[in-house]
Amino acid sequence: xxxxxxxxxxxxxxxxxxxxxxxxxxxxxxxxxxxxxxxxxxxxxxxxxxxxxxxxxxxxxxxxxxxxxxxxxxxxxxxxxxxxxxxxxxxxxxxxxxxxxxxxxxxxxxxxxxxxxxxxxxxxxxxxxxxxxxxxxxxxxxxxxxxxxxxxxxxxxxxxxxxxxxxxxxxxxxxxxxxxxxxxxxxxxxxxxxxxxxxxxxxxxxxxxxxxxxxxxxxxxxxxxxxxxxxxxxxxxxxxxxxxxxxxxxxxxxxxxxxxxxxxxxxxxxxxxxxxxxxxxxxxxxxxxxxxxxxxxxxxxxxxxxxxxxxxxxxxxxxxxxxxxxxxxxxxxxxxxxxxxxxxx
Numbered sequence: 001x002x003x004x005x006x007x008x009x010x011x012x013x014x015x016x017x018x019x020x021x022x023x024x025x026x027x028x029x030x031x032x033x034x035x036x037x038x039x040x041x042x043x044x045x046x047x048x049x050x051x052x053x054x055x056x057x058x059x060x061x062x063x064x065x066x067x068x069x070x071x072x073x074x075x076x077x078x079x080x081x082x083x084x085x086x087x088x089x090x091x092x093x094x095x096x097x098x099x100x101x102x103x104x105x106x107x108x109x110x111x112x113x114x115x116x117x118x119x120x121x122x123x124x125x126x127x128x129x130x131x132x133x134x135x136x137x138x139x140x141x142x143x144x145x146x147x148x149x150x151x152x153x154x155x156x157x158x159x160x161x162x163x164x165x166x167x168x169x170x171x172x173x174x175x176x177x178x179x180x181x182x183x184x185x186x187x188x189x190x191x192x193x194x195x196x197x198x199x200x201x202x203x204x205x206x207x208x209x210x211x212x213x214x215x216x217x218x219x220x221x222x223x224x225x226x227x228x229x230x231x232x233x234x235x236x237x238x239x240x241x242x243x244x245x246x247x248x249x250x251x252x253x254x255x256x257x258x259x260x261x262x263x264x265x266x267x268x269x270x271x272x273x274x275x276x277x278x279x280x281x282x283x284x285x286x287x288x289x290x291x292x293x294x295x296x297x298x299x300x301x302x303x304x305x306x307x308x309x310x311x312x313x314x315x316x317x318x319x320x321x322x323x324x325x326x327x328x329x330x331x332x333x334x335x336x337x338x339x340x341x342x343x344x345x
Contacts, residue, residue, distance in 0.1 A: 196238040229268035257283035286333035295319040
């Protein structure tokens with residue numbers, strides 16, 4: 001009840017504040033006219049006084065008539081331009097509001113034409129920048145696809161080399177491939193509405209696919225996943241984007257567990273009307289001050305200074321995809337104990 005009363009009072013205060021602002025703006029615009037009229041009245045009275053006319057009642061009467069005429073003029077000006085002052089006292093909430101004409105006074109028409117020209121200029125500039133950005137994104141897409149061929153060739157050539165050269169080259173090549181895939185998914189996300197298909201997905205099967213895709217990552221870093229997911233557990237999502245999300249979380253878990261723990265838990269279970277998928281590592285953990293910002297674009301935090309491969313892109317895209325698909329993404333972490341990422345369907 002108190003909150004409702006406070007909200008009503010606050011809204012009333014804002015409305016009265018806007019009304020006061022309109023009146024103050026009107027007075028500031030006409031203050032010079034009021035001063036000139038008052039000075040003119042005083043000057044006329046002084047001239048008549050110097051000429052010998054000493055009738056005070058006549059001076060007061062003539063001053064009253066002049067004041068009433070001025071007040072009538074100011075009242076008409078305010079009422080006829082009230083919408084104009086309202087527009088000046090209220091910020092635009094959308095660019096299209098600049099094109100709405102609510103008054104037909106000369107000053108308002110001039111302002112309307114000015115706003116319309118600004119709006120047109122803004123739209124043209126926006127289109128130019130949008131076209132340029134689209135060209136850059138198309139270039140990135142083409143570049144990523146072109147890089148996939150030499151990466152595949154390097155992989156085939158590395159297999160014919162002797163150890164340890166073969167493993168070293170394949171490991172670095174795998175990092176290149178993962179980086180390119182992240183760039184490609186980030187580029188595709190801008191068109192996700194044209195590039196997703198929701199269907200029933202077996203959670204255990206897609207986790208197995210992720211683990212199979214990253215088996216060299218597990219072996220190289222000596223971190224091995226332990227999967228606890230029922231074969232009957234299914235969720236509704238987009239298979240390709242869900243694969244990307246799980247892969248990113250698994251990559252992060254392995255990266256921050258290397259040389260600290262050799263265990264990685266992937267658990268899936270049902271809780272009331274929700275299905276949860278957890279990726280749990282026992283690595284360095286995330287500082288408390290970084291937890292609220294790890295999903296920000298390009299934010300790497302304290303761990304990013306320790307692990308030079310951190311870019312702050314993977315978790316950002318993962319969060320954006322989860323939000324678009326209607327999944328919740330939670331994180332719990334303690335420094336030195338590990339981190340749990342949780343996807344909630």
